[in-house]
Amino acid sequence: MKQALEANKPLAAAADKPPLLKIANIETLYFDRIYALRGLTLAIREREIFAVLGPNGAGKTTLLKTIAGLLKDQPNKGTIEFEGRRIHRLAPERVSGRGIVYVPEDRGLFRELTVKENLEIGCWGRRGREVREDMEFVYGLFPILAERGEQQAETLSGGQQQMLAIARALLRRPKLLMLDEPSLGLAPLVARTVYEALLKIAQTGTTILLVEQNAKLAFSIADYGYIMEAGRIVLEGTAAELQQNQDVQELYLGLGGQDASPKGWRLYKKRRTW
Ligand SMILES: Nc1ncnc2c1ncn2[C@@H]1O[C@H](COP(=O)(O)OP(=O)(O)OP(=O)(O)O)[C@@H](O)[C@H]1O
Ligand SMILES: [Mg+2]
Structure with a gap:
């Protein structure tokens, strides 16, 4: 069951503003029968960093692809609104035209082109001082x-590839920057550098939605987090609140000395509050 945690004061004030991105009850299917998203609802506020966390197969990548319009005829049900206007089932170029830029897990670079050429593609159609x-x-x-x-990408x-992918995405001046597991496969120090850059990007006013x-x-x-399991949001709250949550500590932060045996896991599942 979704457990709404008490919002802290500054965020509660920000919650008065209509969200930048509003997703209500979406269902996304693969091959008309594999349910990857099962009635997912979430909201993203402007100028904040949102993180969606969840285990393998939870549907995180599917969520970002559904928003980006990359899955044809999906979502099957539900609505996605960006700046108050419908974007669900629009073609990907129309979604990106609204200011939503997606950095996929494989980074989506033009591998045979140089770093500079990849960046030039990011600037496509724009010129002058702003660029x-x-x-x-x-x-x-x-x-x-x-x-x-x-150097060839x-x-x-x-x-470095992750940095190039983020840089290229920024050159399209996104209102919402979505990133699929930006830390994947990176050494801890490099992942830290990438995350520090994301923080600086957010400070310039770009809203960020990342899955990790x-x-x-x-x-x-992150300012705010959503925990996703089996195609649904099971828990949400500010980053501070989620880090205090016992289930999050045990399952996602590796704290609490949970018995890792299958028996322990079963007992734990019973106790879990979502
Ligand atoms: N192209 C596809 N065809 C069929 N099923 C798919 C496809 N892509 C994903 N799925 C299924 O949809 C579900 C959600 O997958 P998704 O890739 O969104 O999860 P994820 O949370 O991103 O996982 P990971 O952490 O491993 O990246 C999984 O059960 C997966 O097997
Ligand atoms: Mg994924």
Whole structure:
């Protein structure tokens, strides 16, 4: 059962504003029969960082792809509104045209093109001073990209590729930046660098929605979190509240000394509050 945690004061005040993204009761199916999202509801407020956490197969990637319009004729049910206007079942280019930019788990780079060429594609259709300022901003965030301008994207390290993917997404001036497991496969220090950059991006006014398995990292920057299991949101709250929640501590933060045996897991499942 969804357990709404008591919102703290500053967020409660922000909650008066209509959300930037509002998802109500969506269902997404693969091949008309595999339910990946089963009545999922969530809201994303402007200028905050939102994290969706959940185990493998929970439906996190499906959620981002559904928002981005990448799954044809999905969601099957429910509504998605961005800035008060319907975006569900729009073509992906129309969704991105509204200002929603998605960085997929595989980063989606043009692997045979250079770093500079990938960034130029990010600037497609834009020119002048604004573009130069944006380029300066991304080079300031990730100085390595300036140094490696002529290097082919596929020869970059995993961390550098993630930085390039984020930089390219930023050059499209997103209102909402969505990232699928930005820390995946990165060494802890590199993941930290990427997360610090996300925090700086959010400080410029870009709203961020990220999905992660690394809860500790996600909570280090997120304002608000949703816990997702089997295609639904089972728990939500501010990052501070979720980190205090016993189930979150045991399942997602590895605290609490839970017996890891299958028997212990079964007992635990009974006790779990969602
Ligand atoms: N292209 C697809 N065709 C059929 N089923 C799919 C497809 N993609 C995902 N699924 C199924 O939908 C469910 C949700 O998958 P999804 O990839 O969204 O989970 P996830 O939370 O992103 O997992 P992970 O943490 O492993 O990335 C899973 O049961 C998965 O097997
Ligand atoms: Mg995934």
